[in-house]
Amino acid sequence: MLILTLIKVSLKSLWANKMRSFLATLGIIIGVGAVIAMLALGEGAKRQITQKVSSLGSNLMILRPGQKGSRGVQSSTYDNLKLEDAEAILHKVPEVLQLSPVIRGSAQVKYLNQNTRVPITGAAVTYFSIRNFALQHGRPFTDAETREQARLAVIGSQTADDLFKGRSPLGKVIKVNGLNFKIIGLLKVKGDEGWYNPDNQLIIPYTTAMKQLFGLDYLGGIDLQIKKGVDPEEVKKKITAVMRHQHRIPADMPLDFTLQSQAEVLETLNSITLALTLLLGGIASISLLVGGIGIMNIMLVTVTERTREIGIRKALGARNRDILRQFLFESTLISLIGGGIGVALGIGICYLIDSIFSFSTLIQPTYVAIAFSFSAAVGTFFGFYPALRAARQDPIEALRYE
Amino acid sequence: MQDDGENARFGMKDHFQLRFKAWRGFCVGVTGSIEQQGAFIMLVVEEVTKRYRMGDQEILALNRVSLTVDRAEMVAIVGASGSGKSTLMHILGCLDRPDSGRYVLNGRDVSRLLGDELARIRNREIGFVFQTFNLLPRMSALENVELPLLYAGHPAAKIEAAKALEQVGLASRMYHEPNQLSGGQRQRVAIARALVTNPSIILADEPTGNLDSKSSEEIMAVFQRLNREDGRTIIIVTHEQEIAAKCQRQIRIRDGQILS
Numbered sequence A: 001m002l003i004l005t006l007i008k009v010s011l012k013s014l015w016a017n018k019m020r021s022f023l024a025t026l027g028i029i030i031g032v033g034a035v036i037a038m039l040a041l042g043e044g045a046k047r048q049i050t051q052k053v054s055s056l057g058s059n060l061m062i063l064r065p066g067q068k069g070s071r072g073v074q075s076s077t078y079d080n081l082k083l084e085d086a087e088a089i090l091h092k093v094p095e096v097l098q099l100s101p102v103i104r105g106s107a108q109v110k111y112l113n114q115n116t117r118v119p120i121t122g123a124a125v126t127y128f129s130i131r132n133f134a135l136q137h138g139r140p141f142t143d144a145e146t147r148e149q150a151r152l153a154v155i156g157s158q159t160a161d162d163l164f165k166g167r168s169p170l171g172k173v174i175k176v177n178g179l180n181f182k183i184i185g186l187l188k189v190k191g192d193e194g195w196y197n198p199d200n201q202l203i204i205p206y207t208t209a210m211k212q213l214f215g216l217d218y219l220g221g222i223d224l225q226i227k228k229g230v231d232p233e234e235v236k237k238k239i240t241a242v243m244r245h246q247h248r249i250p251a252d253m254p255l256d257f258t259l260q261s262q263a264e265v266l267e268t269l270n271s272i273t274l275a276l277t278l279l280l281g282g283i284a285s286i287s288l289l290v291g292g293i294g295i296m297n298i299m300l301v302t303v304t305e306r307t308r309e310i311g312i313r314k315a316l317g318a319r320n321r322d323i324l325r326q327f328l329f330e331s332t333l334i335s336l337i338g339g340g341i342g343v344a345l346g347i348g349i350c351y352l353i354d355s356i357f358s359f360s361t362l363i364q365p366t367y368v369a370i371a372f373s374f375s376a377a378v379g380t381f382f383g384f385y386p387a388l389r390a391a392r393q394d395p396i397e398a399l400r401y402e
Numbered sequence B: 001m002q003d004d005g006e007n008a009r010f011g012m013k014d015h016f017q018l019r020f021k022a023w024r025g026f027c028v029g030v031t032g033s034i035e036q037q038g039a040f041i042m043l044v045v046e047e048v049t050k051r052y053r054m055g056d057q058e059i060l061a062l063n064r065v066s067l068t069v070d071r072a073e074m075v076a077i078v079g080a081s082g083s084g085k086s087t088l089m090h091i092l093g094c095l096d097r098p099d100s101g102r103y104v105l106n107g108r109d110v111s112r113l114l115g116d117e118l119a120r121i122r123n124r125e126i127g128f129v130f131q132t133f134n135l136l137p138r139m140s141a142l143e144n145v146e147l148p149l150l151y152a153g154h155p156a157a158k159i160e161a162a163k164a165l166e167q168v169g170l171a172s173r174m175y176h177e178p179n180q181l182s183g184g185q186r187q188r189v190a191i192a193r194a195l196v197t198n199p200s201i202i203l204a205d206e207p208t209g210n211l212d213s214k215s216s217e218e219i220m221a222v223f224q225r226l227n228r229e230d231g232r233t234i235i236i237v238t239h240e241q242e243i244a245a246k247c248q249r250q251i252r253i254r255d256g257q258i259l260s
């Protein structure tokens, strides 16, 4: 039979039982909608995490002093991380592209009558490229200026707004804990990262931070950028070996520092989101399956109800496969229509989530295609048994059916 | 008196048939098959038996029935209710298979064919008309008539269907759905559907059973015209003597056996 006739006949019989057809598709609609929304939620979360983590810098590794007395109630960090350690790593581990000592603290910052407490980062010039900090205006400090302990600062966009109220901060002199610092650069907006706000800080040479501002002889950490394409695990091993040597820690003693690669962080976070996505998607697929059972139920009713029609068609020369095809087509059509509405519903849910929770879901066209074709497959699969029952009716008995 | 005359005529016919059978038997002996003797013969039923089982009770619906129908014949099958007329028609229409015996339609033994082959024969060689019309609801007369052609994969189903409707005088009702037609009109649509594939034989099981006498006459007129003008073979099951009288031959059946 012609496919066009088949479509017409199926649509007609679906239309004749509008309410029932709608109820039959409801499960599929909800299932497909839920699957698409859940996957979009997961993909959105993944994209957000990836963006945040890679905005920290690519191929980043972070070395921090370890916690003292891990079992104690009070725990402070070790203060034995030195500049020499950073130099040793740079010289002995060729996979390290560049690194920067990092000092973290905060200070009272004044400009005219504005007075606020601002997080301070002491770092080398390499810090900007390691951490992906781009400058809106001005320049970072140089190596020479770092050696001279120059009192120069690059200012975060939010801090600049707070202090200068929209006027250009470049060239202005501010007081940091009473010392004069000249602002030579303005950072581009990066966006809040949750655990710290990169737009609210002053970045100054680490030498100045150690010697003049905080009076420290140890580092708050070392940020490293490793070369592209090298195995982070290998590099970690090498750095650990160098550090053991530097701090004279025997192989069987615990380390006094932590070393984390950005790839690891990303991997962990991504595997968490993936697990969540799969869980949510899995739950949603169950509703798709339930939708399939709904279709099977309705198709069984339809087949029984149309027994006489089946008898007539057979008497006119329909073969078993013609009848099978007709009902299979009908159930597939039901679920295709349901799938279509479900896709719309899923996209609608995503818009709703985006606007209510200010979260950005990511609808992958491939997932939509998969959910859609899966719904069609569900219709075909669950429609098969009813269609087979229809096809196997004995013509005489079917004609006699009241 | 009139009855006698009819009997006499049928007697003659029977005599002729017996001789014909003998001649055919001879030919079977020579050629090895009656399938090749199909020039005059539409169908041959030989010793067909059909049983129905209801629990542990067995009903012999057809008991060793034999009959022959020639081409272009118009035959009536008459008999009491429950005598097995419909059962026989279902077998003739390839809707059912006999438990034993042979059924040769159009020179081909179809009594042992299976599902799809039977469907093909129903589609191409047989037009069935039911007492209850059996049109599909929510489909126009034209679409109903088209249906057998669609299953046959006919390229111009619409045109042929329209022609068939014209033949039964329903050209003006093509786009009406069954519930917008009178009983007589519905049955004419059913007849159009039966003849649209140009089948060898039209089988009608009490086609006027649900109609008033005027519509019945119209329907019979259609059948007679199809038989006389187009030379179609027609078998009609009926209760009514007037209907049976319009056929060339009557086959009487009682308790699953053919009387004459």
Ligand SMILES: Nc1ncnc2c1ncn2[C@@H]1O[C@H](COP(=O)(O)OP(=O)(O)OP(=O)(O)O)[C@@H](O)[C@H]1O
Pocket (backbone or CB within 6 Å): B052, B053, B054, B059, B060, B061, B079, B080, B081, B082, B083, B084, B085, B086, B087, B088
């Ligand atoms: N599916 C069936 N199961 C059991 N018995 C059946 C079945 N179909 C027919 N019979 C029996 O076979 C016999 C012949 O039935 P059939 O329908 O052929 O009669 P009929 O001559 O067509 O009667 P009517 O004139 O009332 O239509 C009846 O006794 C009937 O009860």
Ligand SMILES: [Mg+2]
Pocket (backbone or CB within 6 Å): B085, B086, B087, B205
């Ligand atoms: Mg009957």
